[in-house]
Amino acid sequence: MKNIFYVGLAQSFFKRNAASLSESAVTQHPIETSKEAGEKSGSKQKNGDESGNTVVVAPPEFRFMYPEFLPDPTMERRNKLKEKLERMDMLQRRSIIEIPEFYTGSIMAVTVADSNSPNKFACFVGICIQRGGSGLQAWFILRNVVDRQGVEILYEMYCPLIQKIEVLRLERRLDESLLYLRDALPEYSTFPFEMEAERRLNNSVVPINPIKVKLRPRPWLERWERQNLQGVENLNLPQRYYDRAKEVAKPWEKYDLMLQYRKTIPAEEQEKIYAEVHSQLQQQDLKRKIKRRRGPSSEQ
Amino acid sequence: MSTVGLLRTLFNPKILPSNVTQLQSLNRSPFLLGFLFNHEQVRNMSRVKRRNTHPGYWLPLKNVQKKDDKISADNLRFVREVIQDKYKNKSPLKGSELQIEKTEWDPKTKRSGVIARNIGRQQMWDKDGNKIVCTVLHVLDNHVIRYIPPEEYVKTSRGAIHFKNKTPLGCLVVGAEATNPEKFTRQYCNLFSEVGLLPKKTLSRFIITPNAALPPCTPITAGHFLVGQAVDVYGKTVDHGFQGVVKRWGFKGGPASHGATKFHRRGGTIGTGRDKARVWPGTKMPGHMGSERRYNRGLMIMRINMKYNVIYVKGTVPGPTNSIVRIFDTLLPLRKLKEAPPHPTYFPPEDGTQKEEDIWDSSLHVYGSPSISV
Numbered sequence: 090m091k092n093i094f095y096v097g098l099a100q101s102f103f104k105r106n107a108a109s110l111s112e113s114a115v116t117q118h119p120i121e122t123s124k125e126a127g128e129k130s131g132s133k134q135k136n137g138d139e140s141g142n143t144v145v146v147a148p149p150e151f152r153f154m155y156p157e158f159l160p161d162p163t164m165e166r167r168n169k170l171k172e173k174l175e176r177m178d179m180l181q182r183r184s185i186i187e188i189p190e191f192y193t194g195s196i197m198a199v200t201v202a203d204s205n206s207p208n209k210f211a212c213f214v215g216i217c218i219q220r221g222g223s224g225l226q227a228w229f230i231l232r233n234v235v236d237r238q239g240v241e242i243l244y245e246m247y248c249p250l251i252q253k254i255e256v257l258r259l260e261r262r263l264d265e266s267l268l269y270l271r272d273a274l275p276e277y278s279t280f281p282f283e284m285e286a287e288r289r290l291n292n293s294v295v296p297i298n299p300i301k302v303k304l305r306p307r308p309w310l311e312r313w314e315r316q317n318l319q320g321v322e323n324l325n326l327p328q329r330y331y332d333r334a335k336e337v338a339k340p341w342e343k344y345d346l347m348l349q350y351r352k353t354i355p356a357e358e359q360e361k362i363y364a365e366v367h368s369q370l371q372q373q374d375l376k377r378k379i380k381r382r383r384g385p386s387s388e389q
Numbered sequence: 390m391s392t393v394g395l396l397r398t399l400f401n402p403k404i405l406p407s408n409v410t411q412l413q414s415l416n417r418s419p420f421l422l423g424f425l426f427n428h429e430q431v432r433n434m435s436r437v438k439r440r441n442t443h444p445g446y447w448l449p450l451k452n453v454q455k456k457d458d459k460i461s462a463d464n465l466r467f468v469r470e471v472i473q474d475k476y477k478n479k480s481p482l483k484g485s486e487l488q489i490e491k492t493e494w495d496p497k498t499k500r501s502g503v504i505a506r507n508i509g510r511q512q513m514w515d516k517d518g519n520k521i522v523c524t525v526l527h528v529l530d531n532h533v534i535r536y537i538p539p540e541e542y543v544k545t546s547r548g549a550i551h552f553k554n555k556t557p558l559g560c561l562v563v564g565a566e567a568t569n570p571e572k573f574t575r576q577y578c579n580l581f582s583e584v585g586l587l588p589k590k591t592l593s594r595f596i597i598t599p600n601a602a603l604p605p606c607t608p609i610t611a612g613h614f615l616v617g618q619a620v621d622v623y624g625k626t627v628d629h630g631f632q633g634v635v636k637r638w639g640f641k642g643g644p645a646s647h648g649a650t651k652f653h654r655r656g657g658t659i660g661t662g663r664d665k666a667r668v669w670p671g672t673k674m675p676g677h678m679g680s681e682r683r684y685n686r687g688l689m690i691m692r693i694n695m696k697y698n699v700i701y702v703k704g705t706v707p708g709p710t711n712s713i714v715r716i717f718d719t720l721l722p723l724r725k726l727k728e729a730p731p732h733p734t735y736f737p738p739e740d741g742t743q744k745e746e747d748i749w750d751s752s753l754h755v756y757g758s759p760s761i762s763v
Contacts, residue, residue, distance in 0.1 A: 174699065
């Protein structure tokens, strides 16, 4: 029984997150066998323990939908009690404001309370180029081009000044970090402020945008040729750049198990963390869905 | 006057011979300044040896070898049964069960402190939206082991040093982190068995006025402190090991390029050739950095969680995460307690009505409350 569970885990994991895995040879079409994925990974799964007690486990996508619940993997700074208390605070904040699922490459609109703006609220629309932090320090950076000036704003997800976070277009890109948009042509980072939320036809799988971005001519802010970027068009650099990149590259790191172990939280701990947290998150989600459905009718 | 004499009078203004004022006016002339090469460093011998890292001579030498008791499995099982019988069924003592004299708190009272563990840092926001970084301190299972009255404490070697020219005060011995008695010697366990407690890993002495005395076996929890109160936190700073002069003393080192040969992070000169003609004791050089006793004073308590016994303190605390610290009421005169805190310590109400589980400071934004609109 356990084997089936893990196979199911692996399948749904790959279907949702194929392109993000640098080592995986599997590159599946994003919109595919959605029914299967829905069946296996949709609702919470109950797995039987050896003793016969049911152990409630969160669905495996939680790892990608709510990555900030996982603590910083540095062992010297970890403490279970502190992480537990932090998670409680995070859930409290989430009960007030909806922090939706998003990935780098999604276009979002954030409304923040601002004493200096005319109507006391400032709204910013942009594409999420990077996301990081764990716990209450989780942050993301939105980028947009306003009046031909590139603007990036770092938002802390749990800051109480944030009134609303809305995902206008939920999608992923071929890279985990889109910092190269700073050196790309401005049209790739421009999004209108009046953009409206797009409705997704297929809710179970997050689409991957396979766009290849064109960069401006050099000089650049970083050495993009050394970073193995998938979402960038052919850089057209002289061969010596690529040769030097090869000399400087560390191809053995993908075989370094200890490096990966130190950078991540082990799967068993992740399961425990999400098991603790998922019932509350699902309840909050349900409440919001009901409110949304009732919303127009209650306003009448 | 010789250069040495000049230097002496310049750097030791307390010595006042009749011709000092003359020298001071000469002092400002460019001739003299040029002669002295704008030499600003004041070197004195007061802090010759900062500290050492080996433990004090009065502490027992630690023998960290694995014990080879050669105890049979049956006997080990028997020992464990005895431990179980001795220590189980110990319910936490309530305030009414303990015999505590009713004493009044006054601003000159020194209360007991608390042993806690620094479990990390968490950020919170205040009602204006400003971020406040707080250190999370987990108050461990503190129990009073013994109270030593002032007359007795002064006779001990430590007490004699402490109260050499001051009025003697009492000493409260508090222990934290109950552990398996198998890990300790019989003598160490006896310290606690007199009181009926499991042996504690950490012990601490807190100097208190006699009116704040507590009987043995009293539990001390996070409720001992008030939200909004200022505390001093004692800990041993992060051990950086053997460090160079740039990190240890903040020297600038040398240029990274422009032809600098082997001089990037070195100290440079360690003395003049003329004056004293040797390296002065206390000269800043590479060496062991960190693992020093420090007090961070006047830290404000922003939030107390009574259920988990956790205190959130504004600012940072000496020592790395998961290290033991001691917390006391602050000594700083402007931040001292003005109203009575739980004296001599806090006891939860016995009629079952729990006070608030999570107490926040009034300036903080509570996470469950609506977003701030400015």
